Amino acid sequence: MHDLLFQPLEIGAMTLPNRVVMPALTRLRAVPEGIPQPIAADYYAQRASAGLIVTEATAITADGHGYPQMPGIHTRAQVAGWRRVTDAVHAAGGRIALQIVHHGRWSHSSYNADGRLPIAPSAVAPPGEIYSPTFTKLPYETPRALKSWEIPLIVTDFADAALRAVDAGFDAVEIHGANGFLLDQFLQDGSNHRVDEYGGPIENRARFLLNVVEQVGDDIGPERVGVRLSPHGNLGGLTDSDPVALFSYVITRLSALRIAYLHLIEPRASSAGIADDASVDSADNAALFRRLFEGPMITAGGYSAETGVQVIERERADAVAFGRAFIANPDLPDRLRRNLPLNVFDRTTAYGGGAHGYTDYPALDAMEI
Ligand SMILES: Cc1cc2nc3c(=O)[nH]c(=O)nc-3n(C[C@H](O)[C@H](O)[C@H](O)COP(=O)(O)O)c2cc1C
Numbered sequence: 001m002h003d004l005l006f007q008p009l010e011i012g013a014m015t016l017p018n019r020v021v022m023p024a025l026t027r028l029r030a031v032p033e034g035i036p037q038p039i040a041a042d043y044y045a046q047r048a049s050a051g052l053i054v055t056e057a058t059a060i061t062a063d064g065h066g067y068p069q070m071p072g073i074h075t076r077a078q079v080a081g082w083r084r085v086t087d088a089v090h091a092a093g094g095r096i097a098l099q100i101v102h103h104g105r106w107s108h109s110s111y112n113a114d115g116r117l118p119i120a121p122s123a124v125a126p127p128g129e130i131y132s133p134t135f136t137k138l139p140y141e142t143p144r145a146l147k148s149w150e151i152p153l154i155v156t157d158f159a160d161a162a163l164r165a166v167d168a169g170f171d172a173v174e175i176h177g178a179n180g181f182l183l184d185q186f187l188q189d190g191s192n193h194r195v196d197e198y199g200g201p202i203e204n205r206a207r208f209l210l211n212v213v214e215q216v217g218d219d220i221g222p223e224r225v226g227v228r229l230s231p232h233g234n235l236g237g238l239t240d241s242d243p244v245a246l247f248s249y250v251i252t253r254l255s256a257l258r259i260a261y262l263h264l265i266e267p268r269a270s271s272a273g274i275a276d277d278a279s280v281d282s283a284d285n286a287a288l289f290r291r292l293f294e295g296p297m298i299t300a301g302g303y304s305a306e307t308g309v310q311v312i313e314r315e316r317a318d319a320v321a322f323g324r325a326f327i328a329n330p331d332l333p334d335r336l337r338r339n340l341p342l343n344v345f346d347r348t349t350a351y352g353g354g355a356h357g358y359t360d361y362p363a364l365d366a367m368e369i
Contacts (some may be wrong), residue, residue, distance in 0.1 A: 002305045002336055004312045009051065009319055011296045012223035012347065014095050016051035016319065020333040023263070023300045024099040024174065024228070026056045026070060026273065027349040027358060033074035034059065037083035041088035043163030046330035047357060048094030051319060053088055053296075054174050054226075054263075057101040057181070060161035061154075063119070064182075065111050066103030068133045073098065073161045081170045086169030089187055097172035097226060098160060098165040103180030105143035105191070106236050118143045119150075121185050122194040122201065126237040135352065149194045151152045152185060154182075155211045161217045166224070169300035174226040175212060178248075178265055178339070179273075180236020183209045183228075202242075202249045217257060226298075227254055235269035244288060249294045260284025264320065266301030271346040272323055275346065278302050286316035300309040300323060305336045323354045331363040340364060 008018045027043075030036050044053055059065040072078045082098065089096045091296050103122035110132050112118075112120055120143035125250075129137040162173045168199035177183040185191040186208045194198050198207050209227075220303040240246055267282040288301045299311055300321035308320035324345040326332050335342055349357020 001193075002309050003090065004309045005305065005320065006333075006337055008216065009019070009296060010227070011319075012172060013050065013221070014052065014260070016095065018051040018333055020051050020308075020318035020336060021300075021319050021321040022047050022050040022053045022177070022332075023298075023323050024054045025323055025327055026067060027066055027352070028069040028199040029079070029353065030071035030356060031069050033075070033077065034065065034070065035075075035077050036071050036085055038084060038353060039359060040071075040081070041084045044085050045088035045098065046093070046363070047326060047332075048092035048357060049331060049333045050094065050326065051333070053089060053094055053096040053322075055096065055098050057099045057176050058304040060100050060102055060144065060157050060244040063107070063112050063116065064102035065156075066107030066130070066181075067252070068131055068135050073100065073164050073168070079164050082168035082170070083318055087148070090231070095171045096172045098168070098170045099176050099228070100161045100165065101143070101176035102154065102157070102182040105140070105186045106130065108138055108199050109141060110138070116144075117141055119146050120182070121145065121194050124191055124193065126180070126191075128237065143155050145194070148198065151198055151208055152211070155215050158212045159219045160214045162220050166220050172224045172226055173211075173216065173220065174228055174263065176228055177209050178228045178230035179233060179270070180238045183212065184233075184236070184238060189249065190237070202246050205246070206224060206253065208326075210257075211261060212259055212312050213254065222259050222329055223256055225259045225263040226263055227259060229263040230264070230265070230267070230270055231285050232267035233265060234284050235270055235273075236266075243283075245263040247285075247289060248292055251289050255293045255295065261296045261297060261298055263298040263300065264289060264317075266299065269301035269323075272301070276324075286311055290316045293347070301368045328361050329363075330361055337362060
């Protein structure tokens with residue numbers, strides 16, 4: 001019935017057996033020291049029937065963290081922890097990409113051992129509060145604006161993280177340019193007030209992201225690189241004066257770099273990590289931007305099996321990511337294919353904690369049906 005979701009798809013160096021993607025989902029259970037634990041290997045292996053798994057956002061450097069208990073890919077112990085995960089997913093027949101991120105201003109000095117302020121394009125604090133490393137809430141600080149000469153160093157940090165991801169056994173990396181983190185902070189002019197070659201006109205604001213994508217592509221091969229963007233998203237207090245012009249430019253340039261895939265989040269579900277309400281009357285990114293990108297495109301944000309089939313049918317995406325549904329249903333592809341009922345996502349166990357709400361959502365073969 002949902003045949004279109006179950007056709008194979010070539011994405012860069014991978015062949016996905018289906019088009020049901022597990023997108024990045026932060027779960028905040030990597031303790032101590034940002035190391036994925038053996039239970040993370042169980043969690044991801046349970047979901048290996050996804051066409052592609054993208055991991056939770058993972059920090060490229062020690063100062064790139066901004067959530068308590070989020071994983072990193074900057075120490076040997078973290079690489080070894082991720083190796084357990086990739087081995088388990090591959091043994092279960094799956095494919096897995098590592099989502100790499102720098103949190104930028106979406107962080108706090110308490111995440112830095114020496115108490116340094118978080119970094120950002122400009123000294124503009126996000127609105128609201130942030131979780132400290134011990135899950136208490138703190139007001140955001142005004143970040144430190146990066147000097148021009150520091151930016152190429154962070155490009156190299158992304159490339160080094162990608163090389164470590166390959167060492168850890170990942171099939172690909174997904175560069176996190178979405179949801180209000182450092183690369184998105186540079187793209188959007190509400191947070192980027194720079195006057196150097198990384199600020200001002202769109203071409204300048206896009207420079208950092210495009211340099212990262214190029215450098216990572218040079219180091220691990222563009223066919224192993226995906227990019228995630230969230231046009232019209234406002235997470236982390238981001239705003240832009242002309243998102244259609246900005247993201248049209250970025251996506252056109254990404255298309256020319258021949259990366260493995262582009263992954264766009266629909267703004268109706270841009271706050272899915274913190275709330276379950278869907279915005280109404282929001283822009284349709286798949287419709288707006290599909291034609292600008294020649295390679296495979298993944299779309300995410302509030303999809304059901306029916307709307308997922310429709311978006312592929314209309315050729316506005318090649319694969320569909322299901323976030324909250326994949327947390328709650330380890331065997332989601334099978335349930336969608338057979339049109340069977342879904343377990344309901346429990347938001348209270350999304351972040352932090354242990355096995356409950358992580359590895360104990362039942363698959364159907366473990367239930368009476
Ligand atoms: C608990 C939770 C954690 C998330 N963590 C991330 C993340 O680490 N990186 C990311 O790009 N998106 C993250 N997202 C967004 C999802 O990848 C997805 O885009 C969003 O949930 C919309 O899809 P859905 O409506 O199918 O849930 C998160 C969403 C949820 C619910």
